[in-house]
Amino acid sequence: MRLIDVQRTMQRAITEGADPPALLSAGGIAVYRHAWRARMIEALRANYPVVHRVLGDEAFAELGDAYLASHPSHRRSIRWFGDRLPAFVRQDPGLLPHPAVAEMACFEWALSLAFDGPDAEPLGVAALAALEPGEWASLRFALHPTCQLLRLEWSVAPVWRELADADDPNHQASRPEPLDHAVLIWRKGLQPSWRSLTPLEAGLLEGIRNGLSFEALCALAGDVVGEPDAPTAVLGFVQQWLVDEILAATPAADGQSHIDSQSA
Amino acid sequence: MTPDISGFGLGLRTDHYADFAATADLPVDWLEVISENFLVPGGKPLHFLERIRADYPMVMHGVSLSIGSADVLDVDYLGQLKSLVDRIEPAWISDHLCWTGVDHANLHDLLPLPYTEAALRHLEPRIAQVQDLIKRPLVLENVSSYVAYAADEMSEWAFIAELIRRSGCRLLLDVNNVYVSARNHGFDPRCFIDAMPAEAVVQIHLAGHEDHGDLVIDTHDHPIRDEVFDLYAYTIGRIGLRPTMIERDDRIPPLSELLAELARVRAVATAADDATRAAACA
Numbered sequence: 001m002r003l004i005d006v007q008r009t010m011q012r013a014i015t016e017g018a019d020p021p022a023l024l025s026a027g028g029i030a031v032y033r034h035a036w037r038a039r040m041i042e043a044l045r046a047n048y049p050v051v052h053r054v055l056g057d058e059a060f061a062e063l064g065d066a067y068l069a070s071h072p073s074h075r076r077s078i079r080w081f082g083d084r085l086p087a088f089v090r091q092d093p094g095l096l097p098h099p100a101v102a103e104m105a106c107f108e109w110a111l112s113l114a115f116d117g118p119d120a121e122p123l124g125v126a127a128l129a130a131l132e133p134g135e136w137a138s139l140r141f142a143l144h145p146t147c148q149l150l151r152l153e154w155s156v157a158p159v160w161r162e163l164a165d166a167d168d169p170n171h172q173a174s175r176p177e178p179l180d181h182a183v184l185i186w187r188k189g190l191q192p193s194w195r196s197l198t199p200l201e202a203g204l205l206e207g208i209r210n211g212l213s214f215e216a217l218c219a220l221a222g223d224v225v226g227e228p229d230a231p232t233a234v235l236g237f238v239q240q241w242l243v244d245e246i247l248a249a250t251p252a253a254d255g256q257s258h259i260d261s262q263s264a
Numbered sequence: 265m266t267p268d269i270s271g272f273g274l275g276l277r278t279d280h281y282a283d284f285a286a287t288a289d290l291p292v293d294w295l296e297v298i299s300e301n302f303l304v305p306g307g308k309p310l311h312f313l314e315r316i317r318a319d320y321p322m323v324m325h326g327v328s329l330s331i332g333s334a335d336v337l338d339v340d341y342l343g344q345l346k347s348l349v350d351r352i353e354p355a356w357i358s359d360h361l362c363w364t365g366v367d368h369a370n371l372h373d374l375l376p377l378p379y380t381e382a383a384l385r386h387l388e389p390r391i392a393q394v395q396d397l398i399k400r401p402l403v404l405e406n407v408s409s410y411v412a413y414a415a416d417e418m419s420e421w422a423f424i425a426e427l428i429r430r431s432g433c434r435l436l437l438d439v440n441n442v443y444v445s446a447r448n449h450g451f452d453p454r455c456f457i458d459a460m461p462a463e464a465v466v467q468i469h470l471a472g473h474e475d476h477g478d479l480v481i482d483t484h485d486h487p488i489r490d491e492v493f494d495l496y497a498y499t500i501g502r503i504g505l506r507p508t509m510i511e512r513d514d515r516i517p518p519l520s521e522l523l524a525e526l527a528r529v530r531a532v533a534t535a536a537d538d539a540t541r542a543a544a545c546a
Contacts, residue, residue, distance in 0.1 A: 001415055003386055004334035006378055007366040010411075014371060028410025028448060031481060036371050043372070076328040076341040077300040078372045119306035146307075190308045 015072065040068050040081060047082040048108045050163045054101055054173070063095055079116075085109065100154035100176040107156050107194075110148045110185040114192040117146035122245035128238070137215040141208045141238075142250040146187040149197075149205055155179040157194060188245045200224045201237055205246075269294045269321050269355040272530050273509035276322075279516045281312040288319035291523060294355070296509055299326040302352075303344045313352060322354050323467065325436075329359035331390055331404065332377040334366050342397055349398060356466060358403035358436045361387075361424065378413040379423035384430065391431040403466055405436035408444040408473075408482035420445065421459035428464045435460060437506075438469035439496045440482060447480040453495050462503035470496060470529060471511040485514035487525055493532050500536035508533060 001009075006023065013020040014032045041064035045052045052060045067088055073081050086106040089095050096102055122144065131139065154176040163173045182202035185194045197205070200221060207217050214234065222230035241247045271293030276284065284290065295316065302313050328341060349357060362374040377383050394402045406424060418426075428435060437460060446453035470493075472486030488496075488510065500506070508529055510522060 002334075003378070003380075003382055004366060006413060006415060007334050007363055007375075010375065011366055011369065011371065014373075014375075015369075022414055025412045025414045025416070028479060031410040031479070032373060032375070036373055039372055073370045073372060074368050075370060076338060076344075077303055078370075079300070079304065081372075114307075116304035116307035116309055119310075145305075187307060190311055 037065070037068070039078070040064065040073065043078045043081040044068075044085070047079075047112050048085065048105055050108055050160050051101060051105050053163045053166075053169065053171075054104065055097070059097075063089075066095060083109065098176075100156050100159070103150075103152050103154050103156045104160060106150060107152070107160055107183070107185070110150060111192045111194065113148065114146040114185050114187040117187060120145050120248040120250075123242060123247040123249045125242055127249060128242075137213065139214040140211060141214075141241075142248045143205065143208055144186050144246055144248045146185075146192075147205070147209075147246060148185045149202060149209070150183045150185065151180075152183055153178060153180055155181075157183055157196065184246070186244075186246055193244070200233075204234065204237055208247075269323065269507050270505075271507060272526050272533075273323075273507065274522055274526060275325075275509060275511050275513070276313075276316065277512070277516050278309075280519045280522075281308075281316070283519045284316045284320065285312055290519075292320065292526065294321040294323065294507065294509075296323050296325045296511075297352075297354075299324045299345055299348060299357070299359075300328055302348055303341075317352050322352055324349065324352070324354040324357045325405075326357070326359040327372070327374070328364060328370065329394070330362070330364040330370075331359060331394070331402075332361065332383065332387060333363040334386070335368060337390055337393060342394065346397055356400065356403050356434070357398055358405055358467065360407050361404040361427070362407045374407040376407060376409040376411065376413075377423075378415045379420055380415055380417045384423065384427055387427060388431050391427075391433050395432070401432055401434045403434040403436050405438050405469065406441050406445075408438070408441040408448075410448055410479070410481075412449055419451070419455075419459075421456040425459050425461060428461055433464075434466045435464045436467045436469060437465045437499065438471070438511075439499055440469065440471040440473055440488070440492050440511075443492050443495050444473050444480045444482045447475075454498060457495070457499050457502055460503065465503055465506055468496070468499065468506050468508040469511050470508060471513075483514065484511050488529070493528070496529070497532050497536040500533050501540045504540070505533055505537050 009020050009023050012018040013023070013029050014036050017033065020029060041061055044064045044067065045060065055063060067085055071084050071088065075081065086102065086109055089102045089105055093099060093102065123141070156176050159173045159176045163171060182197040183194055184197055184205065185192065187193065203220055204217050207220055212220070217234050218230040221233045225233045273294040273296055274292050276295045276297045284295070297313065302309050304310065326345065360374045362376060364373060364375065365371045391402055406420065424435065427433065442453045442456045446456065470488045471482065471484045472488055474481045474483045474486065510525055510529065512522060
């Protein structure tokens with residue numbers, strides 16, 4: 001038997017429970033079967049601790065089995081197992097007891113991406129102070145690379161916090177309320193962070209992501225607060241973003257529109 | 265330049281990041297890090313890795329090379345591994361003599377190879393490919409196993425010794441794995457130890473296991489058992505002192521407990537080495 005055939009037969013015996021006839025002269029195949037399933041479900045639980053709390057051990061293991069059957073791991077690191085769980089549960093809402101749990105999965109995966117996402121120097125106030133007045137109109141900010149903007153239909157974040165902080169693993173959380181809103185998830189220092197956004201702040205952050213200049217951000221804000229108050233409103237947000245490390249200092253790639261990290 | 269490593273180490277686990285980051289002179293001579301835990305873009309894992317690396321020598325230990333798989337080696341993974349090597353300059357880089365999946369699946373387990381001439385011929389160029397990339401010998405670890413293949417043509421120890429001879433790889437000798445496999449397959453673990461080329465052994469792993477009588481499982485969630493300490497002492501008597509560490513992967517105790525266990529490892533190794541030297545002089 002070729003090596004590849006030995007390995008395919010063994011792999012099927014572990015993942016599909018197939019009998020490996022004539023492959024083995026000594027049989028502890030059940031040890032591998034059990035360890036594989038336990039390891040993968042534990043990896044999923046590590047990425048979705050609050051979804052696990054919401055569902056409980058048994059229902060979470062059932063979800064894990066369904067996910068494992070349709071999305072076996074192909075990544076080198078088990079850290080990435082579960083990357084498609086949010087899409088998986090959205091596709092088949094019957095897997096979950098409540099539609100908000102799918103959004104909870106989306107929220108938790110985004111937090112995990114913020115945890116070990118790329119590092120970037122936060123934009124400092126000194127870089128802005130050094131700008132000439134004429135440079136502001138064409139100024140383009142950059143978001144920290146861990147910034148993710150989620151559009152949610154349920155108030156999942158407060159429920160997430162309640163469950164994540166609860167000492168009692170059987171804590172019964174409040175039911176999430178229907179709420180169309182945006183949440184920003186990012187990393188401040190080493191700490192994954194999140195907060196809800198007003199529609200204006202969400203629009204401005206999306207504008208930054210789409211490369212809008214400060215002048216264009218002011219035009220966007222003007223539609224909400226009126227043109228005369230728009231620059232002050234945008235600057236108010238910028239001040240908060242600096243404190244929260246939501247903006248990144250970026251190299252001046254095009255020579256003018258970004259803020260030079262050296263001056264941060 | 266990479267530092268030479270000697271003495272007694274621990275696997276670096278997240279529970280102990282703060283301890284190692286806060287204290288530069290804990291009684292641990294070096295640390296082993298799981299390579300895959302740090303193949304991430306940034307954030308806390310890499311922050312603590314670099315902070316702790318400033319104070320402690322390190323070796324890198326991977327779980328996903330899948331050197332024995334029938335699939336081609338994952339060059340993207342190898343590239344990431346090389347970047348991490350350049351970043352932390354470990355004394356050496358190890359992984360397991362096993363396969364973790366085929367047809368691009370990863371079972372995230374360390375599956376045994378059939379001990380055949382064909383497997384040896386499969387491994388040799390793959391080890392050469394990795395060694396060319398990392399510019400140093402690859403260190404491979406014997407795994408624990410719960411099955412044996414009908415196709416086996418030789419013992420595990422003959423297979424490993426021959427692989428070392430052909431490929432120039434080095435050995436991370438996991439004494440607990442030798443014990444676990446010996447119990448599961450009914451061989452004398454000392455035959456395994458006796459067959460290892462002493463000069464190729466660069467590191468030793470010790471760990472705890474679960475003993476179910478007719479089945480012994482390598483769990484890494486208990487302290488090292490006395491019978492493994494005995495086999496470790498036998499090993500040191502045969503091959504001399506080697507950098508040795510405790511692998512604890514689950515039910516991680518406070519660092520003070522692992523340091524106490526490491527002190528016992530140190531004492532057992534020193535006593536075994538002293539006894540060998542005394543016998544040689546007598």
